[in-house]
Ligand SMILES: Nc1ncnc2c1ncn2[C@@H]1O[C@H](COP(=O)(O)OP(=O)(O)OP(=O)(O)O)[C@@H](O)[C@H]1O
């Protein structure tokens with residue numbers, strides 16, 4: 001079978017499978033990324049808290065999760081939640097090991113890891129905020145929520161978007177690790193295809209192209225967002 | 238009923254302010270009546286900025302009271318805790334009446350000059366956007382930077398930015414304007430254009446409190462001069478009087494030094 005037939009949408013082609021897997025990669029990465037944004041913002045807020053224990057928890061979170069391998073986090077999540085589910089299942093008479101849902105565990109694992117990185121990005125963005133402009137907003141009578149929405153958020157976006165783009169790239173690559181718990185995303189689908197057709201090179205090459213395509217498209221999105229957020233910033237000559 | 242014309246625009250009584258153990262204002266009282274242009278002089282660290290920032294509660298005084306147009310700002314004083322304003326809505330309402338102009342301009346860098354001028358009128362004072370724009374354009378023309386309305390602050394010279402910042406203050410229809418060394422961050426050749434705008438404002442009878450190192454300006458333009466030293470007012474009076482016959486030795490030394 002030649003390459004085009006192999007990756008085509010004919011009866012023996014793997015086109016639909018690879019396409020669905022691409023959708024799965026984007027979906028799990030996006031969900032994990034969003035969970036990470038929530039955790040990252042909470043973590044950054046905690047890091048600026050006046051309450052010492054909150055600061056300590058935030059510091060512990062970001063240090064530990066950036067310090068251990070992502071694959072380990074995925075295993076911990078998967079086997080951790082599986083054993084809980086199995087135990088609950090045993091109460092209702094189910095026998096043996098019940099696997100946790102791969103999508104959910106995968107998204108959670110990506111979420112906590114990328115949250116640790118996003119927290120650093122948000123923290124840096126807040127530290128880079130021009131204090132004088134925020135003070136001016138207070139001096140002109142802006143209540144705190146208005147000040148956050150009209151001044152802090154658009155300014156923080158400037159400093160956060162480039163870092164957010166980097167974290168997104170990390171997340172995309174990390175999503176390939178979710179294949180180990182059986183989620184059929186690009187990586188897993190390629191392994192299946194490679195095994196059953198004995199044409200591993202074609203599959204892994206296609207997988208690489210698909211990842212590049214996703215990073216290319218999302219990279220453009222981030223650059224557009226950055227251009228918008230950087231309005232009014234004078235570039236160093 | 239108090240006579241509104243006689244209600245002071247700003248009244249500070251016995252303001253004390255400490256940072257930690259260090260008291261930087263030791264009970265300062267100052268009244269600015271309608272139309273007063275008060276220049277506040279003093280060497281670095283004497284507490285000028287702190288005093289000005291107590292007026293709009295950017296710093297909350299540890300003791301004393303602040304009234305804007307006869308309305309006293311309610312402060313909560315719990316033992317062992319720094320004082321706080323009781324009602325932020327009141328503070329924000331009064332802040333909008335006491336527009337501040339900063340040494341480093343502090344225009345909002347993600348907004349164009351025109352957007353800077355309408356931001357607080359539209360979002361804080363809830364004015365009609367179209368009217369706010371029309372008025373902002375007139376103000377920009379008045380300070381001589383109408384052609385910069387769609388530029389971002391970073392693309393203006395310091396003098397232009399400070400004139401825009403003054404226009405932003407005027408757009409609030411403030412009852413008093415607070416200036417904290419408005420020309421200190423400017424190149425010498427740009428100082429004049431900003432002082433000219435301020436001179437015009439004084440001439441039309443605006444109430445202004447100006448922290449400045451521009452002695453000539455203080456002397457010519459202000460109706461009253463206040464000299465602050467180590468957190469107390471050492472000299473106060475009409476500029477013609479105090480500059481000619483300073484009663485305090487410190488003020489005498491201060492004005493004879495290079496100024
Ligand atoms: N946020 C702060 N925390 C601690 N100390 C402060 C703070 N702000 C001001 N001070 C101290 O209070 C004193 C008065 O400061 P202030 O800024 O009011 O002086 P200033 O007269 O405006 O001086 P300058 O001419 O340098 O602007 C200084 O000793 C300063 O170090």
Ligand SMILES: [Mg+2]
Pocket residue numbers: 285286287417418
């Ligand atoms: Mg100062």
